Amino acid sequence: MNLYLFRHGIAAERSDKIHDAERPLIPKGQRRTRLVARRLQQIGLRFDVIMTSPFLRAQQTADILHEEGLGDLPIPLPPLAPTGEFARGMAWLQDWQQNHTTESNVVFVGHQPNLGHWAEQLLWGKVGDRLIVKKAGIIGIKLGNLSHSETNNELFLLTSPKWLP
Template sequence: MELYFFRHGIAADRADYAEDGDRPLTTKGETRTKLVAQRLQQLGLHFEGILTSPLLRARQTAEILAAAELGPHPQVFQGLAPRGSLGAFLAWLERWEAAPDAKLVLVGHQPDLGEWAEAIAFGQTGHHLNLKKAGIIGLRSGAARIQAHTDNELFLLTSPKWLLP
């Protein structure tokens, strides 16, 4: 199984919105995210599932991934909201019916995505994986399911600039 962590694209300034969850992607954020999604599609990546934070900027990012034919319509997962629960996600993952070689992408926020990736890959967090906006982390497990604190491989950590022409 492969698990990808995709940070939302560049969003509008916090000062312009009363609620953080209402901040949309900027034009630059939308454009850059579309370019990254197109590049991932060109590389042959396809997800069996797309889970997204309920916040607008993450949902918009997930929709861009789906529109690029990288996977199915995104499913909102409350646990991907800022300060979400890795435990809740791992419980969801146990129930997810997918093939052992399935690919799943989580669209969310920093520092949560970096911390979750650290916990799953290394068994602890140290705030070392800094995921840039529209950046991606990939973890791989030889097992049918990724579990925290097991033999998982960090095989991808890149910012969008390395994926763009």
């Protein structure tokens, strides 16, 4: 099973006027995300499921992935919010893995540093603040059997948007 971790596109700056959860993608963020999505579609990538943080900027990013033909309508997954818990996200992923083929492609659309931390946990078993996902960037991890304590997960993709279009 392949897990893709996709960071939301460039969003409106933080401000006292708008709650963090409601910050939208700015036009440049929409364009860049769409370019990345088109490139992924051109190379034949398709997601079996698009899971997204409930925050607006991540939802808009996930919607673009859907609009560009990369998968069905996105489904909100609360553990993907900036305050989300890794264990809850992994529980969802284990359930998915047990009920679907080993060749499935799942994308989690979320936020940094969470996505980098989740990748580090899956790859090395601990967080080291070393993996950084750029806005509209993507990480791909080939997952072993998540129900085993010793699993061999493999990083196969780590790229920023400037390398895709």
